[in-house]
Amino acid sequence: xxxxxxxxxxxxxxxxxxxxxxxxxxxxxxxxxxxxxxxxxxxxxxxxxxxxxxxxxxxxxxxxxxxxxxxxxxxxxxxxxxxxxxxxxxxxxxxxxxxxxxxxxxxxxxxxxxxxxxxxxxxxxxxxxxxxxxxxxxxxxxxxxxxxxxxxxxxxxxxxxxxxxxxxxxxxxxxxxxxxxxxxxxxxxxxxxxxxxxxxxxxxxxxxxxxxxxxxxxxxxxxxxxxxxxxxxxxxxxxxxxxxxxxxxxxxxxxxxxxxxxxxxxxxxxxxxxxxxxxxxxxxxxxxxxxxxxxxxxxxxxxxxxxxxxxxxxxxxxxxxxxxxxxxxxxxxxxxxxxxxxxxxxxxxxxxxxxxxxxxxxxxxxxxxxxxxxxxxxxxxxxx
Amino acid sequence: xxxxxxxxxxxxxxxxxxxxxxxxxxxxxxxxxxxxxxxxxxxxxxxxxxxxxxxxxxxxxxxxxxxxxxxxxxxxxxxxxxxxxxxxxxxxxxxxxxxxxxxxxxxxxxxxxxxxxxxxxxxxxxxxxxxxxxxxxxxxxxxxxxxxxxxxxxxxxxxxxxxxxxxxxxxxxxxxxxxxxxxxxxxxxxxxxxxxxxxxxxxxxxxxxxxxxxxxxxxxxxxxxxxxxxxxxxxxxxxxxxxxxxxxxxxxxxxxxxxxxxxxxxxxxxxxxxxxxxxxxxxxxxxxxxxxxxxxxxxxxxxxxxxxxxxxxxxxxxxxxxxxxxxxxxxxxxxxxxxxxxxxxxxxxxxxxxxxxxxxxxxxxxxxxxxxxxxxxxxxxxxxxxxxxxxxxxxxxxxxxxxxxxxxxx
Numbered sequence: 001x002x003x004x005x006x007x008x009x010x011x012x013x014x015x016x017x018x019x020x021x022x023x024x025x026x027x028x029x030x031x032x033x034x035x036x037x038x039x040x041x042x043x044x045x046x047x048x049x050x051x052x053x054x055x056x057x058x059x060x061x062x063x064x065x066x067x068x069x070x071x072x073x074x075x076x077x078x079x080x081x082x083x084x085x086x087x088x089x090x091x092x093x094x095x096x097x098x099x100x101x102x103x104x105x106x107x108x109x110x111x112x113x114x115x116x117x118x119x120x121x122x123x124x125x126x127x128x129x130x131x132x133x134x135x136x137x138x139x140x141x142x143x144x145x146x147x148x149x150x151x152x153x154x155x156x157x158x159x160x161x162x163x164x165x166x167x168x169x170x171x172x173x174x175x176x177x178x179x180x181x182x183x184x185x186x187x188x189x190x191x192x193x194x195x196x197x198x199x200x201x202x203x204x205x206x207x208x209x210x211x212x213x214x215x216x217x218x219x220x221x222x223x224x225x226x227x228x229x230x231x232x233x234x235x236x237x238x239x240x241x242x243x244x245x246x247x248x249x250x251x252x253x254x255x256x257x258x259x260x261x262x263x264x265x266x267x268x269x270x271x272x273x274x275x276x277x278x279x280x281x282x283x284x285x286x287x288x289x290x291x292x293x294x295x296x297x298x299x300x301x302x303x304x305x306x307x308x309x310x311x312x313x314x315x316x317x318x319x320x321x322x323x324x325x326x327x328x329x330x331x332x333x334x335x336x337x338x339x340x341x342x343x344x345x346x347x348x349x350x351x352x353x354x355x356x357x358x359x360x361x362x363x364x365x366x367x368x369x370x371x372x373x374x375x376x377x378x379x380x381x382x383x384x
Numbered sequence: 385x386x387x388x389x390x391x392x393x394x395x396x397x398x399x400x401x402x403x404x405x406x407x408x409x410x411x412x413x414x415x416x417x418x419x420x421x422x423x424x425x426x427x428x429x430x431x432x433x434x435x436x437x438x439x440x441x442x443x444x445x446x447x448x449x450x451x452x453x454x455x456x457x458x459x460x461x462x463x464x465x466x467x468x469x470x471x472x473x474x475x476x477x478x479x480x481x482x483x484x485x486x487x488x489x490x491x492x493x494x495x496x497x498x499x500x501x502x503x504x505x506x507x508x509x510x511x512x513x514x515x516x517x518x519x520x521x522x523x524x525x526x527x528x529x530x531x532x533x534x535x536x537x538x539x540x541x542x543x544x545x546x547x548x549x550x551x552x553x554x555x556x557x558x559x560x561x562x563x564x565x566x567x568x569x570x571x572x573x574x575x576x577x578x579x580x581x582x583x584x585x586x587x588x589x590x591x592x593x594x595x596x597x598x599x600x601x602x603x604x605x606x607x608x609x610x611x612x613x614x615x616x617x618x619x620x621x622x623x624x625x626x627x628x629x630x631x632x633x634x635x636x637x638x639x640x641x642x643x644x645x646x647x648x649x650x651x652x653x654x655x656x657x658x659x660x661x662x663x664x665x666x667x668x669x670x671x672x673x674x675x676x677x678x679x680x681x682x683x684x685x686x687x688x689x690x691x692x693x694x695x696x697x698x699x700x701x702x703x704x705x706x707x708x709x710x711x712x713x714x715x716x717x718x719x720x721x722x723x724x725x726x727x728x729x730x731x732x733x734x735x736x737x738x739x740x741x742x743x744x745x746x747x748x749x750x751x752x753x754x755x756x757x758x759x760x761x762x763x764x765x766x767x768x769x770x771x772x773x774x775x776x777x778x779x780x781x782x783x784x785x786x787x788x789x790x791x792x793x794x
Contacts, residue, residue, distance in 0.1 A: 034467045034471055046518070049519065278633075281573055336575075340640070
């Protein structure tokens with residue numbers, strides 16, 4: 001009888017497995033529409049839309065840029081916006097200590113211009129007498145005396161990008177190599193009021209052909225043969241800004257400019273979006289004001305929208321083919337964060353903000369023509 | 385024996401990987417799990433009018449009173465469903481834990497038996513996918529739900545007289561039901577998202593039971609001697625619910641809201657009658673009513689609800705009253721059930737019926753493996769309903785051991 005029982009249990013287990021295999025066979029892993037008729041229409045995701053206008057807009061000056069990101073030095077003045085250049089050539093041999101200098105010329109290679117391309121670029125070359133910190137020296141630091149001598153005459157950049165430097169200054173740089181009584185702080189190029197700002201390739205570039213160069217012509221002691229040395233090891237930077245910053249509070253036009261740099265900002269009142277809404281799409285449209293903008297000759301027709309605390313904190317704009325031009329940003333993630341109680345302000349910068357001083361003016365929250373004001377079209381689902 | 389239990393555990397757990405089921409479970413607290421005992425499951429009934437030594441009656445605590453040895457019981461249920469409606473059909477299969485229970489006799493003389501167990505109370509498991517045009521963009525919307533409520537139950541039976549037992553059980557009802565809505569837009573400029581709405585339930589309810597084993601002597605009518613009568617009353621309960629909504633996108637996870645509310649479990653009443661035709665044959669039937677009408681599910685009725693009624697009947701027999709072989713000790717069971725469920729859709733009632741059958745196979749001195757097969761249908765393909773044809777296969781073990789029994793020395 002025991003044997004009979006064992007056989008029965010084995011058969012039973014086999015039967016269980018077989019029955020379950022049969023029951024489980026042909027089962028769907030993927031969901032299907034079957035049963036959808038039981039869903040009330042109200043349970044389906046229905047997207048609502050609304051339009052939000054910016055409640056406030058303004059402009060702000062940004063923090064200094066990291067030195068390594070600056071591949072341009074800009075010089076010039078356009079509409080009251082000034083760009084100053086700082087240059088310090090290095091790598092001089094002390095064998096030139098007793099040489100007689102015939103000339104010293106700096107050459108800059110232009111990358112772009114902002115403003116009148118045909119206008120001359122006038123500026124003064126000052127001997128720098130104090131340390132200008134690459135990282136922290138900014139436009140506002142110019143007001144602090146002791147960095148440069150300011151009684152130098154104005155000069156104009158040649159069509160080839162050259163200008164002369166006082167050989168006495170160059171001699172001090174060379175002497176500083178072996179004599180601590182001399183210092184090499186370089187030169188400061190101060191723009192004269194004008195109508196153009198030019199951007200030049202900076203000393204951080206790998207290409208020696210594009211970097212700023214200092215060409216020294218000299219006669220060695222006892223020699224009548226003029227010799228030439230070209231130096232392209234240079235530490236440089238530029239600072240830019242406007243002495244008049246009243247435009248930052250202007251809410252009719254948003255100023256977005258690299259180099260200085262000024263960023264646009266706008267605030268949104270998101271109270272009209274239901275508190276727990278799921279944002280499916282939010283497009284922000286900023287309308288370009290061509291009459292007051294001055295883009296760089298190589299400027300990308302694109303802006304960046306910036307917002308903190310989200311995974312994609314930078315959104316590039318898409319330029320819509322409209323007149324006037326409209327820059328559209330996908331700010332879905334920003335809006336989602338705002339609806340969740342996040343900061344309701346977003347910022348705008350130019351592409352290549354550290355280098356390009358092109359000026360974008362966008363219609364702001366108080367633009368007289370309401371159709372031109374910043375607006376966000378939101379598609380959302382109210383969640384329960 | 386241990387190998388068999390281990391095998392069934394692993395087998396059952398593995399099977400739960402496949403999921404999906406009737407859309408009806410989206411509403412209310414899901415599909416209600418009616419499980420009275422392994423024995424009753426095969427007969428089709430809840431076991432309100434059943435008592436005895438060889439099984440643990442989870443539904444009627446008064447039915448525990450005849451348990452003479454500590455008994456433990458556990459089971460799994462595997463089910464296959466074919467879902468049909470006007471749009472087509474699909475199949476799902478899943479495995480679910482059925483119940484685990486322990487009954488410890490404290491006083492045989494007074495029918496005092498302590499009971500502890502856990503079992504599913506309801507089950508939510510569905511997946512539906514819909515294509516919709518949403519603000520000019522096609523989207524795929526997937527609705528799914530998982531989870532359900534379970535009970536942790538403590539019970540006690542007591543027999544004030546030989547033919548009458550009373551019982552009380554306390555059930556702690558708990559569990560999470562999660563509904564998920566996923567939207568996937570074809571247009572890449574739209575942000576897809578998923579809303580996960582989880583409701584965490586907790587609450588308590590009581591069930592009072594009565595079982596009269598010999599109606600003849602109780603009522604003084606000898607003709608009623610083979611009849612047993614069982615009654616249960618379940619108290620209504622208000623479950624505390626904490627709902628947490630989480631919105632997920634490809635780049636963020638936001639808890640959008642945490643809300644508290646209540647969900648009602650209704651008053652219930654059950655009546656069961658058994659008739660012992662001979663020593664080896666038992667007929668039983670029971671009816672179970674729940675007053676769902678007007679119940680709130682976290683603030684408001686979810687879909688339509690109505691009062692539910694379940695009626696079932698069946699038979700159990702042994703081949704011989706005095707078994708001499710293994711085959712003689714196998715219990716054969718068969719029955720039917722009709723369930724007027726608490727769900728209505730658009731005014732259409734959702735009803736269910738099934739046939740059941742099974743065997744109780746002896747696997748030890750006082751242990752049985754119960755195998756049950758149920759086949760039936762719920763709903764319809766017209767009237768906006770969904771028809772669910774199902775087969776359920778249940779495997780459970782019920783075994784006993786002598787605990788806390790003092791043996792008298794000769």
